[in-house]
Amino acid sequence: MPAAVLPIARVAVDVSLAHLDRAFDYQVAASDSEAAQPGTRVRVRFAGRLLDGYVLERVATSYHEGRLGFLERVVSPEPVLTTEVAALARAVADRYAGSMADVLRLAIPPRHARTEASAEVVEIHDDTGDRPPDAEVAEPDGTSWQSYRSGAAFLTAVRNGRPARAVWQALPGENWPLRLAELAATAARVGRGAVLVVPDAKDLQRLDAALAGVLPADGYVTLAADLGPAERYRRYLRLSRGLVKVAAGTRAAAFAPVTDLAVVAVFDDGDDLLSEPRAPYPHTREVLMLRSSAAPCALLIGGHSRTAESELLVQSGWAKPIVADRTVVRAAAPHIEAAGDEYAMGADSAAAAARLSPAAFAAARAALQSGRPVLVQVPRRGYLPALSCASCRRPVRCRHCSGPLALGGPRRPLTCRWCGVAETHFNCAACGSLEYRTTVVGARRTAEELGRAFPGVPVIISAGDTVRTVVPAEPALVVATPGAEPLAQDGYGAALLLDGYALLGRASLGAAQEALRRWMAAAALVVPATAGGRVVVGSDTSLPTVQALIRWDPAGHAALELAGRQELGFPPAVAMASIQGPEAEVGAAVGSLQLPVGGQILGPVSLDDLPSPSGSRGGAAPPTAGIARVLLRVPPTGRRQLAVEVKRLASARSARKDEQNLRLRIDPVELF
DNA sequence: TCAATCCGTATC
DNA sequence: ATACGGATTGAC
Numbered sequence A: 001m002p003a004a005v006l007p008i009a010r011v012a013v014d015v016s017l018a019h020l021d022r023a024f025d026y027q028v029a030a031s032d033s034e035a036a037q038p039g040t041r042v043r044v045r046f047a048g049r050l051l052d053g054y055v056l057e058r059v060a061t062s063y064h065e066g067r068l069g070f071l072e073r074v075v076s077p078e079p080v081l082t083t084e085v086a087a088l089a090r091a092v093a094d095r096y097a098g099s100m101a102d103v104l105r106l107a108i109p110p111r112h113a114r115t116e117a118s119a120e121v122v123e124i125h126d127d128t129g130d131r132p133p134d135a136e137v138a139e140p141d142g143t144s145w146q147s148y149r150s151g152a153a154f155l156t157a158v159r160n161g162r163p164a165r166a167v168w169q170a171l172p173g174e175n176w177p178l179r180l181a182e183l184a185a186t187a188a189r190v191g192r193g194a195v196l197v198v199p200d201a202k203d204l205q206r207l208d209a210a211l212a213g214v215l216p217a218d219g220y221v222t223l224a225a226d227l228g229p230a231e232r233y234r235r236y237l238r239l240s241r242g243l244v245k246v247a248a249g250t251r252a253a254a255f256a257p258v259t260d261l262a263v264v265a266v267f268d269d270g271d272d273l274l275s276e277p278r279a280p281y282p283h284t285r286e287v288l289m290l291r292s293s294a295a296p297c298a299l300l301i302g303g304h305s306r307t308a309e310s311e312l313l314v315q316s317g318w319a320k321p322i323v324a325d326r327t328v329v330r331a332a333a334p335h336i337e338a339a340g341d342e343y344a345m346g347a348d349s350a351a352a353a354a355r356l357s358p359a360a361f362a363a364a365r366a367a368l369q370s371g372r373p374v375l376v377q378v379p380r381r382g383y384l385p386a387l388s389c390a391s392c393r394r395p396v397r398c399r400h401c402s403g404p405l406a407l408g409g410p411r412r413p414l415t416c417r418w419c420g421v422a423e424t425h426f427n428c429a430a431c432g433s434l435e436y437r438t439t440v441v442g443a444r445r446t447a448e449e450l451g452r453a454f455p456g457v458p459v460i461i462s463a464g465d466t467v468r469t470v471v472p473a474e475p476a477l478v479v480a481t482p483g484a485e486p487l488a489q490d491g492y493g494a495a496l497l498l499d500g501y502a503l504l505g506r507a508s509l510g511a512a513q514e515a516l517r518r519w520m521a522a523a524a525l526v527v528p529a530t531a532g533g534r535v536v537v538g539s540d541t542s543l544p545t546v547q548a549l550i551r552w553d554p555a556g557h558a559a560l561e562l563a564g565r566q567e568l569g570f571p572p573a574v575a576m577a578s579i580q581g582p583e584a585e586v587g588a589a590v591g592s593l594q595l596p597v598g599g600q601i602l603g604p605v606s607l608d609d610l611p612s613p614s615g616s617r618g619g620a621a622p623p624t625a626g627i628a629r630v631l632l633r634v635p636p637t638g639r640r641q642l643a644v645e646v647k648r649l650a651s652a653r654s655a656r657k658d659e660q661n662l663r664l665r666i667d668p669v670e671l672f
Numbered sequence B: 001t002c003a004a005t006c007c008g009t010a011t012c
Numbered sequence C: 001a002t003a004c005g006g007a008t009t010g011a012c
Helices: A083-095 A100-107 A113-117 A151-159 A176-189 A201-214 A229-240 A251-255 A284-294 A308-315 A326-332 A358-369 A443-453 A500-505 A511-523 A544-551 A554-568 A583-591 A636-655
Strands: A008-013 A023-027 A040-046 A049-059 A071-079 A165-169 A193-197 A221-223 A246-249 A261-267 A298-303 A320-322 A335-338 A374-377 A387-389 A405-407 A414-416 A436-438 A459-462 A477-480 A494-497 A534-537 A575-582 A600-606 A627-634 A663-666
Touching: A008 A040, A008 A100, A023 A040, A023 A049, A071 A113, A071 A229, A083 A100, A083 A251, A083 A284, A083 A636, A100 A251, A113 A229, A151 A165, A151 A176, A151 A261, A151 A298, A151 A320, A165 A308, A176 A193, A176 A201, A176 A246, A176 A261, A176 A298, A193 A251, A193 A284, A201 A221, A201 A246, A221 A229, A246 A251, A251 A284, A261 A284, A284 A298, A298 A308, A308 A554, A335 A544, A358 A374, A358 A494, A358 A534, A374 A511, A443 A459, A443 A477, A494 A511, A511 A534, A511 A544, A511 A554, A534 A544, A544 A554, A575 A583, A575 A636, A583 A600, A583 A627, A627 A636, A636 A663
Parallel strands: A165 A298, A165 A320, A193 A246, A193 A261, A221 A246, A261 A298, A335 A534, A374 A477, A374 A494, A459 A477, A494 A534
Antiparallel strands: A008 A023, A008 A049, A040 A049, A040 A071, A387 A436, A405 A414, A575 A627, A575 A663, A600 A627
8 A cells, every 4th residue: 555645755776777877766655654764775676676775755746657666675764865965976977977876885885784773873972072162273283274375264164154165285294184174173163064085094094083183072973994884884874864964084985974064175186096996986076076066065175286187176266276375385395305316326335225315315314313203205016117227226217318117018128118219238327237127116125225224223114004104203214105104293304205217207197296296295294494304306306296396386287287188188178988898899889979069089999009007917818809998088068968978878788788898987097 | 350479678 | 687568470
């Protein structure tokens, strides 16, 4: 027997097939009527199978012509999908030409029945250190939003519920977790919500600590990927039940069911961890942009450096820059110098033993003597197959342009990554050796070498599985991979950014931006120049990216990067999609597309002709045989239509039950 | 003329 | 996967 009122439930069924990506109507039995509220999980019979779904809304009538089935079962009366998140999932799916079901899988954690039943979720923790809500926040580092032009204005906008949008260039040494926490506290003070997203667990730990300082313990939740299913669900419920209005976490937290948002924020949007690896591959920045528009609420995109994407938001006027005055930046920044080529001569010099330039060696020694730790940033293991001379270990360089040489592939000659010239007869320019070797000089090896160069100084490694969050304020050599740099209690005295060539030598399009992002993230942990802080980057001074670091000008560098991409017709200056699959199918797919005005089809190219991103291929036949790819490129104004077209293509194919072997993607990352 | 069967398509 | 509708076929 159908329910007396609103007998129809509109259900988002858990099917990711493109042509079924819409709501389906079901009758609600009178006995289910009370439980089947919007946002609840239900089981429905769909095409003969029992599937999961969420009730999107209850309505009086259906437009469906045929017969309606009944909801099979209401899984639980818990409304886990808020209307706002449902709309966000729809928007994200549309933006990425994906299905809402796929996005909902990213947004909502699996149900944990025992947790749902336990009263713990509702329980109000009363152990909060009764902090008066308007207490002045401690400023251990002496900075605040006041340090930035438009910083205070943004905070005011959050307080007043205005949907301001900003791209924030954090000062070197900035206590950015505290700044984000202040935004959340400001929202909380006026009874509204906030969502803060950071790239990884280490950042979240810092953010958690900062939030603990400005909000009561039950005033926020953190959502980390490594929480168990019970705890993850428990925290999710605290948000969806409206008990807590501030959520902080890694990329999935962008979908946290916070109601009545005042502000959403992301820090370090250039970190590729913010790019979701599961379909439809949304990026946190884009999710929060959609969310802030829909809410509407304020949006902050922060970082020590600036991405081309954020620069475009600034240049187009969509977002306002929050940047400190030049003099403030200068006062906060360490002294930065480049010392790429001046390797110390003399085999027994301590500096040479540690592969350090004299400048780097001196900077480290001075910092240690002043009682501060030294940060040594080394490339991530396996990240780049850098080559060096087998006897003197200097980097292998191109004899024409001094660029870095790399193995072109199995049994292929060395090739310059800058000019592409092949080197068949290597011969070290410094020592004449004919031998070279691949040296991913990992953190461990660097640590050993540094230990020998600075006897008696403790060496701390932060890399891979053993990431340190913080190191004490005492002399030490802290060897860290990008992203794993611990915070130093009172700041580092110096930072040595090693293997700068290798970082910039990466063939990919975003290499310069990525290099600057990593350098600035490390350099930002060093005390200001006035306090003796020094940064030595092992790279050539003349490179624009090194110049941007020295001048501490991430905005200028991002503008250059964006201009370069505009010239080449690369994102974010244009919108792109990729279609990849068997050559014949790609060809047919392309033929059926209606691209917006100004749209271009690039390719198809066979994937066999493209250089493989990582050189690790050992004899096994590459799975790329007969696989082709086309790129679709449209002006930024055609972005929406591009997504619609790609979705239409996917729908047609899934309706026809074509082989699901075509990979369609908006904003493909392969380019980078 | 009508039922049994096939095939394509939608999936409430 | 299954269910349905329309088309097709073959027997009366």
